[in-house]
Amino acid sequence: MTEYIMLAVSCIFVNNIMLTQNLGACPFLGTSKSMDTAVGMGMAVIFVLVMAGITTWVVEAAVLKPLDLQFLRTVSFILIIASLVQFVEMFLKKSMPSLYAGLGIFLPLITTNCAVMGVCLININEEYTFMQALVSSFCYATGFALALVLFAGVRERVILARVPRPLQDTSIGLITAGFIALAFFGFKGMG
């Protein structure tokens, strides 16, 4: 049990997928302008990443490894993620319309979120067991959602401040993200 708790702390804080590994920057900057979109995107990432993490782990262990087809990993993972996102979208639309309305537009964007693909590859490279892969997928996604919500909170304040012209929008956003990353940098060396 302690092993899983350590892994969880490491994935959420110490090796935060966005702030210390720089994966998933596009949606991080794109959907953080208001708290609502940030929460929506965070939930969608948690949902898809857990499913993608499990599916790719199973495919790697059950298909690619026994058949010695690891060179097809990149191609197969991206296709799995893309079709999974499509499938999740159709499923939610049919059975949970309220959740679909909430996550709606963020789902298709997740296909090109490198955090999803990145975590799937990390799970394989670190040779995690099934349970470890499950915990790490969930916790990396939680870490991403946490970073996104924190950043959106700060950004809502920044809008009210007077920012010099050349620094406006993305530029000040990046510098703000840098300071949040600096705070997370303090976790380094733990766990």
Add this chain to the structure above:
Amino acid sequence: MAKTLTQEFVKGLWEEIPPFKLVLGLCPVLAVTRSVENGIGMGIATTFVLVCSNMLISMLRNIIPQKIRIACFITIIATFVTVVEFLMQAYTYPLYLKLGIFIPLIVVNCIVLGRAEAFACKNDVAHSLADGLGIGLGFTLSLAVLGTFREVLGAGTFLGHSVFGDVFQPFTFMVEAPGAFIGLGILLCLMNIASSK
């Protein structure tokens, strides 16, 4: 097509230079620019994928059905990424180890898919080649500039050679994750100043 091949090529170097003018493909920009060498290596790998996928997609643009085009593009891109991965493993192994997970992640770099969707599926092969090469070189240039900025300030070196001598105390955080955001933010600000004049 009003634009000449040269114009298509040159626009990628300033007018639409990624990631400054087209804010796409930020993850590799932030993550691999710890040093100039990594930045240039990543830039060349991305350029190769971009040029090849642009050309192939442009050749097949009349065959690929409209409805499943994104899936087709992704498969083509993923194939070239696998090719790059193996080429780098064979010829530049130390760089392959340093870039690690970011080589397979070229597949989800929005620039590559973005150019396929916005340009290659509507233009002929020669123009797509020029576009891919221009955008790819622009991307390499950006990575090299950001890599230089971070390596010089964060480690006091350029391509591994010491710049300032022993008196300089490097700002170590510049080569870590926070430095990536701050460095890119400052460069973007400088770009805005330069292009508003």
